[in-house]
Amino acid sequence: MLDISTLLEEIKASPYEEIVIRAPHTGIVTFSDLKPGDRVQGKTGRWKEIPGTRIATLTRERNPKPVEAPLKGELREISSEFEGQFVEAGTQLAVLRHFLSRDEVIDILLRHALHLFPAPERAKYYFVPQIDTKVKVSGCQSVTVQQGMELLIMSRMKRETPVYYTGPGGIIYAVYFKHNENVDAGRPLIGVCSKEQLPVVEELVLRVRTEWKEVF
Amino acid sequence: METQNHIVLIANRGEIAVRIARACHALGVGVACVYTAEDAESGHVRVAQELGGSLYRVSSYHDANEIMSVADQAGATAIHPGYGFFAEDFRFARRVTTRDRKMIFIGPSWRVIRDLGDKINTKRLARSIGVPTVPGSDRPIYDEQEAEKVARSLYDFQLQEGVSQPLVLVKASAGGGGMGIEEVYDIDQFRSVYRRVRNYALRQFKDEGVLIEQRICGFNHLEVQIICDRTGKNPVHFGTRNCSIQSVGLQKRIEVAPGFDPSSIDYDFDAEALLKSITEHSLALAREVGYDNVGTWEWIVTREGRPFLMEVNTRIQVENGVSARISRLRGESGVDLISEQIRVGLGEPLGYTQDDVSFEGVGIEYRIIAEDPSHRFTPWVGRIERFSWKEEPWLSVYTHVPTAMTGEPYDIPTEFDPNLALAIVWGKDLSQATQRGKAFLDSLVLEGSNRDGESLKSNVAFLRKNSDRLLRF
Amino acid sequence: MDIEKRAQQLTERLRYIRDIFAGRHAGVIAQLNARLDDFFQNLAEGHLAGSDPIIELGLLEEQFLAAERRLDAELTPMEKVRIVRHPQRICLRDILENVYDNFTEIGGQEEHSIDPSMVIARATITRRRGKKKYNQLIMVIGQEKGHGEEFRNGGSVKPWGNAKARHFMQVAETENIPIHTYVFTPGSYPIEDYPGAAQQIASNLYEMAGLSVPIVAVISEGGSGGAEAIALADRRLMLSHGYYSVISPEGAAAIQGRLKGQGRATPELIAHCAAQLRMTAADNLSFGYVDRVVQEPYLGARPQHYDFFRTLRQEIIRATDEAVISVRPFSPLRRLTLRRWGREDVNLDEVYLRWNLSDSAREKLVAKRQKKFLRLSRGACIDRRPALNLVRKSLRESWESTSAKLKYVLYTKHQQRLTNFFDESVSLALWLKERLLNPFSSKPLRPRLKPETVRELTTLSDWDESESRKGRWAYVSPRAREDRTVTCPNAATHGCMDLWAPDLYGEFAGVCTSCGHHFPMEYQWVVNNVFDPGSVREFNTEVESDNPLGFEGLSELLEKARQKTHLKSACVTFEAKLEGTKMIVAMLVANFRGGSVGAAEGQKFVEAAALAEKKHYPFLAYVHGTAGIRIQEGTHGVIQMPRCTVAVRRYIEAGGLYMVLYDTNSYAGPVASFLGCSPYQYAMRSSNLGFAGPGVIKETTGLEIPPHYHSAYKALARGHIQGVWDRREARANLQQLLLTAGGRNLYYR
Structure with a gap:
């Protein structure tokens, strides 16, 4: 049985994560008027349609592009020594201390509670078309999986191979991979919640919602 | 030399990047290299460092914007695309040569790439100067009756040619990469096949044009290596290659130069005359389009000795080394086609004619790949722990895998083509070359494992087995 | 009437005046207030200076009326906007009760309606000639503000409300009865759910443009598209204190002041815009967009103004009669009626005119309505075409029209028959020929191909390559000359790489090659x-x-x-x-x-x-x-x-x-x-x-x-x-x- 209380206490001991914001590509960087200690916002709005705080602008081929905070938090470092300089892809631009929100705590705990279906190999993953449509239209929790079902497509080295689900049957409670991004072997692809587990998971969600206080 | 104030940005990775960097260095040209975070361990990064070139980490090799951005930063005057990535992308070449800060694209001019990049256009160009092409239509057909007429006469044509099982191919003219192609075995079934392809083409490419061609079976795949300087008027060939040993997915695995060996093998046709004819045709087409860099003319040759031009690859190819290996320039060996490409690419005149080029012996190139030939050549992913071979004067191996140089283990990146190394073996004739090839393969040590504890799988056995059927039908 | 009640009404009137002028005429209002307070105080204390409270009250009412008359003359357009929006403003329900003799709501009941902001009713008007009574049937359609009832949504009609209106217009057409529409809307409810705000209004307009029964529209609050959904009429009347405008003054001010997001326009700017938009009845009458203005009581009609309903009844009957007469065959009788009807003092309740139309009259009605709208607003733009050219052009066009008609009649009909015959006989002949030449259809084993067939299969064919443009476009955007890259808005979700402007605007026709996003061209x-x-x-x-x-x-x-x-x-x-x-x-x-x-x-x-x-x-x-x-x-x-x-x-x-x-x-x-x-x-x-x-x-x-x-x-x-x-x-x-x-x-x- 899952010990929610202990897990929650553990998270409470260090209630944040440090996020390194890196240059997504090469270009000349100019920083916004921010300093360490400033608070920034991630994407907001009901549909996440409002972009996060602009941390820097990266200009490549006369095309200035914003580098935005991915999540809300407090700026710890800004690499202002690069101001006006050419930077390589992946250069550290800033470090953000992000305080975990309720949903993120729930996500962490869910990874303990759900059956995680891991990536068999490092590759890019997609749902098979008919499931993909279902996920896009009515969300992943509308999909029920069972042992041996053809669920995903693994795309690697220009080859695509089907991946069959193994594990207990249930609904897909969470999806952990993103479109066009590599997943390392062993990392979870989806979290499946069986019928029997559903009350446990619901209790967990409820507990976090009531007990977890969000920092600003 | 004109080339000395240049800096060439290598828009590629791995083995070809290493060879370009070395060639530039030898020519006294500066280099700049790019790499991605996943590829930081690759040999080309190391070689670039050794040679004093500048290095830039980029987000992707596929993003032209990264290449341009780095080129400006590095002060590059030219870009070498290698093979793959941007090598045959006329838009990339156009951008390099027409942007505000113009650079040289080391490859043919963008118009040539565009015109020869289109198979229909190539076929029409070839036909316009009498170069043989696959019988059938050379333009998209939109009319069902016309399509059937062409198919029927193509069927009869094959019967007349003595083909016992005539086959007709219906291809979506806007397609490519094997999509939208079907064979017609029974000409009375033509209409239904035609409609299927046409509807597919309409859905997929929004163009219902189809090509109707003879399906040629049991052929050998030959190539002619051409080079020309920026004048586009004096093309020279570096012989032929035979690339008929391929994987299931029609990927080349062994290449042999020259293309046929009439001295040791009996063919049903005059192989000497055939090789001469395809090189002459290739040169004629190169002159016609004003081809101005290195390129490969791909041919298929039937058992009966009929050649058909398939397409032109407007780039340096992986297998360029095997042609270079048997070539002699004014009697001298050690020809480096990549170096020649850079030289003429930067604007130097070619400096020799066809008479200065001669050939000696037979070269075999093996592509060593971590894959499983018994399972449809599925790539194997994992860590290489040992990679070594016995050095021989007749052998050269090109690899970006650091294990071969330093003995360090190397994780095969999953992002790129799975080539590990190219090995080129030379012999004075086919039997010696084959014998040396096998000796090399036998001496090769290639070991590793992955996290599932599975040991490394490679195509070495496949290469060895196929060494016995080189240059045959 | 009870003194208390009448006095209470005065209080209401004062509050109304205060609402309408929103701060203006404070002096007059204070004065009236003081008088009213005095009256109440005196009434309460029982010492009304020895006079009759009824007379006092009458005096006070006189004073109110005089003040209202004075204030009415000074109404600004913005104040008229406030009048039509006031909860005390007459609404469609009041009109149904007071203008018509009988009615049944058919579009729903109260909040139990697909859209309570759109009311449909079958109503009757009873007219007499001598002792004979005539019941005339009408389809009444209009927005209902319901004196501020929440569920009426302020008369802002949802797409399905307009669809309901259209449906009953068609019913009226089937029944050959006139339609009276009442426009009481600040604008349509701008949502896109099927049938869609815009598409449904368009559909209504299209319907009304060809509806073959008389339509009379009365505009009180005519807010843009929402108003048009029921206002394409043969006769358009406008209430004197109403407004008819392309946009609300607030909306105009927001656009005028280039306000985005949080900013709010100042009341002065809104009032200024209201004045600039020329939205009053008098303005619209002068432009010709309404046919007649119905005079309202001072400071606008409210439910207690029974006289006004009588006026409105006369006006609406007259408008319907006029629409009907104008398409009746011309006769001395008609001339006579027209002359008589025109006189304001005739009580139209006491004359009778049939409102259902013959087929030919219905056709004429539609044509007339269409021409009426086509003629409107011609002077509101600059037309530099010389008059002679216009005449020549219309002559040429009429010739083209005739010749085209002739061509269609003569050419298409016969030509078609001829070619049909020809096609059929040719294919028959071909089939016969094939049978004759090839009586036993068997395949030869080794066909002898003609040399030209072999040539066709192996040599260059003729082909007009202009058929395939392959990214070579006749027009190239000037943006294709800039050496810069552009980011696709879907880059984050679809992983599109930056596009080079010359490729994007020159070759790709402004289409992202990765996700298909179309950049505007x-x-x-x-x-x-x-x-x-x-x-x-x-x-x-x-x-x-x-x-x-x-x-x-x-x-x-x-x-x-x-x-x-x-x-x-x-x-x-x-x-x-x-x-x-x-x-x-x-x-x-x-x-x-x-x-x-x-x-x-x-x-x-x-x-x-x-x-x-x-x-x-x-x-x-x-x-x-x-x-x-x-x-x-x-x-x-x-x-x-x-x-x-x-x-x-x-x-x-x-x-x-x-x-x-x-x-x-x-x-x-x-x-x-x-x-x-x-x-x-x-x-x-x-x-x-x-x-x-x-x-x-x-x-x-x-x-x-x-x-x-x-x-x-x-x-x-x-x-x-x-x-x-x-x-x-x-x-x-x-x-x-x-x-x-x-x-x-x-x-x-």
Whole structure:
């Protein structure tokens, strides 16, 4: 049985994560008027349609592009020594201390509670078309999986191979991979919640919602 | 030399990047290299460092914007695309040569790439100067009756040619990469096949044009290596290659130069005359389009000795080394086609004619790949722990895998083509070359494992087995 | 009446005055207040200076009336807006109860209705001639504000409310009874759920443009598109204290002040805009957009003004009678009646005129209504065409019309029969020939091919390569000359790489090669790449946008737009060919004042439709982009909605093929009228279309609109349009549409 209380206490001991914001590509960087200690916002709005705080602008081929905070938090470092300089892809631009929100705590705990279906190999993953449509239209929790079902497509080295689900049957409670991004072997692809587990998971969600206080 | 104030940005990775960097260095040209975070361990990064070139980490090799951005930063005057990535992308070449800060694209001019990049256009160009092409239509057909007429006469044509099982191919003219192609075995079934392809083409490419061609079976795949300087008027060939040993997915695995060996093998046709004819045709087409860099003319040759031009690859190819290996320039060996490409690419005149080029012996190139030939050549992913071979004067191996140089283990990146190394073996004739090839393969040590504890799988056995059927039908 | 009650009414009146003037005339109000307070105090203390409280009260009422009369004369347009919006303003229910003799609501009951803001009722008016009584049946349709009842939504009708109205208009047509519509709306509820605000209004306008029963509209609050949905009428009456406008003063002020997001316009700016928009009854009467003004009591009609309802009853009967008489065969009797009816003192309740019409009269009625709207707003734009040219043009056009008609009758009918016969006999002959030459169909084993067949299979064929453009376009955007990259808006979700501007705008036709997003292109792109090269011939270039209301700043804006675009209005009309098929195109250019439609644009559109009809060509409305009706032209702009819809209806009924293609963003009035009424509407990918933009929806309804709410695919899913086109295939798609929707002659169905 899952010990929610202990897990929650553990998270409470260090209630944040440090996020390194890196240059997504090469270009000349100019920083916004921010300093360490400033608070920034991630994407907001009901549909996440409002972009996060602009941390820097990266200009490549006369095309200035914003580098935005991915999540809300407090700026710890800004690499202002690069101001006006050419930077390589992946250069550290800033470090953000992000305080975990309720949903993120729930996500962490869910990874303990759900059956995680891991990536068999490092590759890019997609749902098979008919499931993909279902996920896009009515969300992943509308999909029920069972042992041996053809669920995903693994795309690697220009080859695509089907991946069959193994594990207990249930609904897909969470999806952990993103479109066009590599997943390392062993990392979870989806979290499946069986019928029997559903009350446990619901209790967990409820507990976090009531007990977890969000920092600003 | 004109080339000395240049800096060439290598828009590629791995083995070809290493060879370009070395060639530039030898020519006294500066280099700049790019790499991605996943590829930081690759040999080309190391070689670039050794040679004093500048290095830039980029987000992707596929993003032209990264290449341009780095080129400006590095002060590059030219870009070498290698093979793959941007090598045959006329838009990339156009951008390099027409942007505000113009650079040289080391490859043919963008118009040539565009015109020869289109198979229909190539076929029409070839036909316009009498170069043989696959019988059938050379333009998209939109009319069902016309399509059937062409198919029927193509069927009869094959019967007349003595083909016992005539086959007709219906291809979506806007397609490519094997999509939208079907064979017609029974000409009375033509209409239904035609409609299927046409509807597919309409859905997929929004163009219902189809090509109707003879399906040629049991052929050998030959190539002619051409080079020309920026004048586009004096093309020279570096012989032929035979690339008929391929994987299931029609990927080349062994290449042999020259293309046929009439001295040791009996063919049903005059192989000497055939090789001469395809090189002459290739040169004629190169002159016609004003081809101005290195390129490969791909041919298929039937058992009966009929050649058909398939397409032109407007780039340096992986297998360029095997042609270079048997070539002699004014009697001298050690020809480096990549170096020649850079030289003429930067604007130097070619400096020799066809008479200065001669050939000696037979070269075999093996592509060593971590894959499983018994399972449809599925790539194997994992860590290489040992990679070594016995050095021989007749052998050269090109690899970006650091294990071969330093003995360090190397994780095969999953992002790129799975080539590990190219090995080129030379012999004075086919039997010696084959014998040396096998000796090399036998001496090769290639070991590793992955996290599932599975040991490394490679195509070495496949290469060895196929060494016995080189240059045959 | 009880003194208390009458005094209480005065208190109400005072509060009403205070509401209307919102701070103005404080002195007068204070004075009245003091008098009223005195009266109440005296009444309470029982010492009314020895006089009769009834007389005192009467005096006080006189004073109130006098003050109201004085204040009424000084009403500003903004104060009139406040009058029509006041909860005490008469509403449709009051009219049904007081103007008609009997009525039954048929569109629902109270809140139990598909849309309680739209009320439909069958009503009767009883008229007498001597001792004989005549019950005349009417379909009453109108927005109901219900004195501020929450569920009425302030008279802001949802799309399905308008659909209900349209349905009962058709019922009235079947029953051959007149329709009375009452416009009490600040504007339509701008949501896109099926049938869609814009599309449904367009559908209503299209219906009314050809409805063969008399329609009389009475406008109290005529807010733009919502008003038009039921106002395309034979006779349009307007209440003297009402307003009829293209946009609310607040909306105009927001646009005028370029306020985005949180900013609010000052009351002064709003009032200024209200005055500039010329939205009052007197203004609209002078423009000719209403036929008559019904005088209201001082400071506007409220439910207790019974006299007003009598006036309204007379006016509405007169208007209906006039509409009916005007299409009856001319006779001395009619002349006589007309003369008598015209006199104000005749009690129309005591004369009788049948309101149902004969078939021929119904036809005449529709034609008359259409002509009436086509004639409107002609003077509100600049027309530099010399008068002689106009005459010559109309002569030429009428000749073209005759010759085209002749051609169709003579040529198409017989030609068709001939070719049919010919086709059939040729194929028969071919079949016979084959049988004769080849009596036993067996395949030869080793065919002997003719040398030319072999040559065909192995040598170069003839081919016109211009068939495939392969990214070589006739028009290349100037943006293709800039060495820079552009980021696709879908980059985050689809992983699109930055596109190099010369590739994107030059070769890719502004389409992201990774996700297919369509970047907006110049209108020249479509003009040059969709139609046959060299076939475009513009006409009516002499018609120019003007500033008919003298709206502050508009003339400068127009001048700027002229210089920027080298156009004279947002509408360009031209003749063009597509694969040899001639067609007329009316194009709305987004770069000219946002592609907004005013009197000049409407005029050019109407003439283009007429020309297409005369020449028997297909007619395409290509909407490069439109932000809506040009608000600075006020009702001169909004009248283009019914006007152009009438033009479209005439064209379609004459057998024309009317197609609409939306390219970038198309919103509001034009979509809600002459564009939205087309049976063949297509949109380019990544275009947006709808009634009101997200900002306006948020402001007027409080609803948060998800991103891409107005996207072409959403519009397609909602059933508003017929298809989404890829820009690169626009030419092929248009041709396909001509072939399939246009039929054999591309004109007559």
